[in-house]
């Protein structure tokens with residue numbers, strides 16, 4: 218057994234009186250006294266054997282704390298022996314019969330030229346908009362691939378992505394018909410992400426008849442939306458969408474309320490409150506899910522592109538999160554707004570992970586990567602497969618196969634086990650069970666690069682500690698997580 222001279226823990230405090238430790242192997246947060254905090258802090262800075270030191274401490278309070286912690290399964294002596302994702306051995310079977318979805322890139326063209334879009338060439342290393350489109354023959358092969366590899370799934374998902382997928386509405390109609398005929402004994406869910414500009418009555422009727430789950434990209438009120446989401450000649454697109462949506466909501470009320478959601482991508486330095494009010498108060502969105510996301514920093518060619526806005530935006534978001542906390546702690550009556558609730562979800566997800574996952578085994582892997590190909594298989598107009606659509610299509614390391622040869626098990630295993638490239642660091646990282654990095658952050662435009670991956674660790678660890686602090690603040694204030702978990 219690979220015994221360590223130090224356990225793995227991280228210390229943090231939420232005030233001058235509130236001290237905590239996070240024990241990595243037990244995946245537990247424990248409240249501790251200032252006195253014990255100081256001992257643990259001192260031991261963490263020394264290179265000597267922690268266990269010998271801890272056992273030789275005379276202080277009664279620390280002795281009690283240490284004894285109790287050992288009983289609770291904290292301060293384990295073992296270390297992770299090997300990095301291997303738990304799905305590695307099962308991957309072949311999983312990809313043979315458990316693929317849940319295929320996302321078809323029906324076109325690489327778009328009718329808008331949004332400022333922050335990864336494909337406009339403004340800030341990102343990625344493909345550029347092009348006139349390439351998917352043929353029905355290729356789309357059919359993609360659907361057949363899903364059919365042949367989803368035997369164990371009761372429900373499958375066919376998604377349409379672009380560019381702007383509505384440029385290929387005729388193709389989409391044929392795909393929906395074909396998939397319905399093919400998956401005769403399974404439920405097929407269809408998804409489509411659009412900027413909404415090309416929506417017509419005919420399209421909405423088709424979507425409503427076929428219960429297509431529609432995600433519409435809308436950043437906020439006109440002044441905010443039009444800053445980034447512009448046509449090729451630079452004019453804003455808000456007015457091309459909004460009135461139409463109000464009309465469609467009235468005409469297809471049930472479909473709209475149940476199947477249409479919105480995605481707001483933002484980095485406006487001072488627009489958060491306006492965005493929040495817009496989505497919270499406008500009856501158009503009353504029953505719809507509204508997701509708020511931040512500009513992606515993956516594959517940025519200009520690292521500083523969004524920095525200025527990002528800082529101000531984060532400050533606003535923290536403030537909004539705090540207001541939501543006050544509501545959760547029953548200090549204010551006003552219901553949380555959309556952005557507040559969205560930002561609170563991360564706290565709930567982490568609290569749930571702490572509750573459900575009670576220990577790290579000796580063979581383990583950082584928790585970031587998905588199982589490539591299983592839930593979000595993306596096929597582009599050339600028939601290449603990728604783990605999802607949020608990748609750089611021009612980078613060879615993001616390709617996991619193609620429609621002619623199928624998925625490459627070796628490549629899927631490599632992306633699933635991306636932690637291998639930083640194995641020694643990850644094995645001794647206190648945040649390993651809460652890591653969120655997948656291969657995307659390691660991709661240097663062609664290869665998986667250890668430096669690229671490790672460049673993200675500091676920020677990620679800070680974010681994890683912030684979330685832990687939020688959980689502790691809420692718990693201290695009497696909030697019952699069971700209500701939301």
Ligand code: SF4
Nearest residue numbers: 586587604605607655
């Ligand atoms: S971003 Fe990474 S973890 Fe998320 S789906 Fe894509 S490949 Fe998987």
Ligand code: SF4
Nearest residue numbers: 583643646649652674
């Ligand atoms: S934060 Fe960095 S060192 Fe820690 S597990 Fe993730 S990739 Fe590895």
